[in-house]
Amino acid sequence: MTRKSKLLFFFLLTGVLLASFALAQKPLEITYPTIPLADTPMTIKTSLPAYLKYLFNFSLIGAGILIFLALLKGGFSYLTSAANPEGLRDSRDQLISAVIGTILLLSSYIILNTLNPTLTVLKMPGAKIAKEIHVWSDPNRGGNDMGLKVSNPDLAATLGSNGAQYLEFIVTNPDEVDVSAYPDVNYGGSPIRITTPGNIALAKSISLAWKIPGVYLYSGTSLGGEPRLYLFSQAALTDFNDKAQSVRLLNQGSNQFAAVLHKDQNFQGECAVIFNDQNSLANEDATGGGVVGNNQASAITIFKPDLGRAASGGEGVTLFGKDSSRNKVGVRATNNRITSFPVMGVENDSVDEVEILGSYIAVLFEHNNFRGKCAVFTKSDDNLADDPIGKCQGSPYGNCFCIPVINWCVPCEGPCTSSFMVFPVKPF
Numbered sequence: 157m158t159r160k161s162k163l164l165f166f167f168l169l170t171g172v173l174l175a176s177f178a179l180a181q182k183p184l185e186i187t188y189p190t191i192p193l194a195d196t197p198m199t200i201k202t203s204l205p206a207y208l209k210y211l212f213n214f215s216l217i218g219a220g221i222l223i224f225l226a227l228l229k230g231g232f233s234y235l236t237s238a239a240n241p242e243g244l245r246d247s248r249d250q251l252i253s254a255v256i257g258t259i260l261l262l263s264s265y266i267i268l269n270t271l272n273p274t275l276t277v278l279k280m281p282g283a284k285i286a287k288e289i290h291v292w293s294d295p296n297r298g299g300n301d302m303g304l305k306v307s308n309p310d311l312a313a314t315l316g317s318n319g320a321q322y323l324e325f326i327v328t329n330p331d332e333v334d335v336s337a338y339p340d341v342n343y344g345g346s347p348i349r350i351t352t353p354g355n356i357a358l359a360k361s362i363s364l365a366w367k368i369p370g371v372y373l374y375s376g377t378s379l380g381g382e383p384r385l386y387l388f389s390q391a392a393l394t395d396f397n398d399k400a401q402s403v404r405l406l407n408q409g410s411n412q413f414a415a416v417l418h419k420d421q422n423f424q425g426e427c428a429v430i431f432n433d434q435n436s437l438a439n440e441d442a443t444g445g446g447v448v449g450n451n452q453a454s455a456i457t458i459f460k461p462d463l464g465r466a467a468s469g470g471e472g473v474t475l476f477g478k479d480s481s482r483n484k485v486g487v488r489a490t491n492n493r494i495t496s497f498p499v500m501g502v503e504n505d506s507v508d509e510v511e512i513l514g515s516y517i518a519v520l521f522e523h524n525n526f527r528g529k530c531a532v533f534t535k536s537d538d539n540l541a542d543d544p545i546g547k548c549q550g551s552p553y554g555n556c557f558c559i560p561v562i563n564w565c566v567p568c569e570g571p572c573t574s575s576f577m578v579f580p581v582k583p584f
């Protein structure tokens with residue numbers, strides 16, 4: 157290789173590298189220079205393959221221009237150095253190099269664009285979503301079929317004029333995705349919510365909304381209206397205050413959720429303990445216990461029940477109160493719903509201390525059958541006198557004024573627990 161052809165090769169390489177480097181240095185959110193033949197990406201959401209293709213075409217065109225200039229220069233010096241044999245040889249070498257460059261360039265373009273027009277070979281591996289909805293054009297899984305990972309406004313384009321008539325969930329739990337089938341294309345007509353696999357009415361379009369596990373509150377009954385996802389306890393529901401009407405617990409495998417909805421902020425007032433989806437919070441007895449009502453919830457406690465866990469050692473929740481002789485006694489619970497007192501010698505309205513060993517949740521209620529104001533405990537509290545559940549008016553165990561000999565006290569402000577629930581939970 158002569159010095160000149162080396163130089164030409166160097167310039168070609170530098171040109172290509174500079175073009176690549178200049179673009180690669182910029183973030184993807186650039187204003188792409190418009191160049192002929194290369195499709196200019198229009199948005200910042202350009203996928204990597206599209207970006208690389210653009211880069212490739214850009215480099216290709218840059219190299220093409222350099223080759224053209226090299227041909228021009230080689231041809232010119234060939235013509236003007238007829239009397240100089242050395243210059244003639246150099247010019248010829250230069251021309252040959254340029255022609256070889258052209259052939260290489262065209263070959264690479266033809267190979268990459270003919271065999272692989274979208275440069276799909278550069279697509280990133282991984283990020284494979286195994287979850288999808290599968291649909292068939294005929295009932296009973298016949299005819300054409302296709303997998304859906306996202307909403308599709310026109311199923312007929314792939315499945316034929318009938319659209320979809322059979323649907324299957326390729327997911328762990330159909331609860332992970334909201335599927336609505338529409339009788340017309342572009343999500344037209346009245347949608348039908350699909351929750352079980354099988355035959356479906358002719359669906360021309362299907363919308364999918366993937367969901368993550370957690371507690372969903374809905375502003376309408378039967379999981380209608382606006383949804384809100386909660387993953388952690390909230391002392392105030394802010395913009396969703398007094399809006400919840402139905403609840404869905406979206407569980408996944410061992411990732412199980414349960415919730416306590418509180419009527420007042422800071423986990424105060426009446427509450428409903430929720431272990432199952434609720435189509436209406438007005439259905440008092442449908443909840444695990446307690447009542448909050450529609451458009452009432454102002455705070456939420458979220459916990460992960462671990463109901464199958466056996467209590468080991470001295471684990472559990474002990475409620476300390478008074479027996480009929482006003483001596484301190486305790487009732488220990490590990491997985492219980494107690495609707496009234498006395499229990500294990502502990503008198504009604506006497507609980508003034510909660511001891512929790514291990515991961516448990518205890519919900520104490522003012523009245524029998526999980527009614528009245530409630531209090532949630534996840535760790536020990538040795539003094540309920542500073543908690544609403546420990547200072548109710550008219551409590552017989554308020555100890556405001558007691559006559560020692562007959563062990564009688566004037567009713568006043570004091571503890572008022574009359575029912576409670578205790579469940580093992582996963583650590584908070």
Ligand SMILES: [Ca+2]
Pocket residue numbers: 398418419420421451452453454
């Ligand atoms: Ca409220």
Ligand SMILES: [Ca+2]
Pocket residue numbers: 537538539540541542543
């Ligand atoms: Ca306290």
Ligand SMILES: [Ca+2]
Pocket residue numbers: 505521522523524572573574
């Ligand atoms: Ca009570």
